[in-house]
Amino acid sequence: MQGSASLKFRSKIRKIINCRWLYLMLLPCILNFVIFHYVPMYGLQIAFKRYNIVLGAQASPWIGLKHFENFFSSYYCSEVILNTLRISLVSICVGFPFPIVFALILNEVRSRRARSFFQTVSYLPYFLAVVIVVGILRIFLEQDGIVNAIHQLLYGNKVYYLGEPKYFLTLYESMGLWRWTGYDAILYLAAMSTVNQDLYEAAAVDGAGRLSRIWHVTLPGIRSTIIVLFIMRLGNLLNVGWQEILLLQNDLNEGVSEVIQTFVYKRGIQKADYGFSTAVGLLQSVINFAMIVAANQISKRFSNTYIF
16 A cells, blocks of 8 residues: 555656746746745734734734624625626626627628627726726716717706716726626637537537537536636625725715725725725625635536546
């Protein structure tokens, strides 16, 4: 038994040595995770302390779950959580299937030049900075912008879209679709390229039309990719594009746009309440972790597709 274990260990060491250059290329990624993701976990202790910047994290007095109690007993707790859930769920229901549909459409385009053109144009917005994207949106929607010019021409008045709470979610989701659809579709297009082409030919021989081939061949072929990405998306249930929200936010729409991440930013950076903001951020991370574990276990049980 020990001899078998020793042989397996030597075999693994030999594989590592043979692939040493690949592991060397992986080293910067590992260092990035260690330095910027694991080392900062040391600071999570201030979520349970009355943090004093002079004393430091180690010497600050412990207060237990006081920060969590203050957050759950505050008047803004339900508003912040509900806003986060509403924006996140709409993003999942709209933003998750849209790239799949777009990828399916691109995959059916027979002209390679046309497909490359539309794919390139669609993912170019991803490379724009958030500030530029929000700036473009503001230029279109400001009082003298093109949208209000058309609205005035049709209805005789102007609308302050950025200040109306009822328009905020629509504007945020539209901006997200424009920016992320092309980039997310790349993953599905890559998965579609691995589907056995013989299956399409067999379906065509059996008389299956284009929609039927998509439903019975393409979608089953990329099912595992869709499930894995959906699990990862659920793992970010309480994470939304807070940079875009912060740039779109103002006093008029704050009631529907204040989410956990913008709340943490304001309390932690602007008001220097580091302990309280760390506690809220930690709570958000714990819920996200629980969601991804639950989604992974459900998928593992019913579809045999899972991350871990």
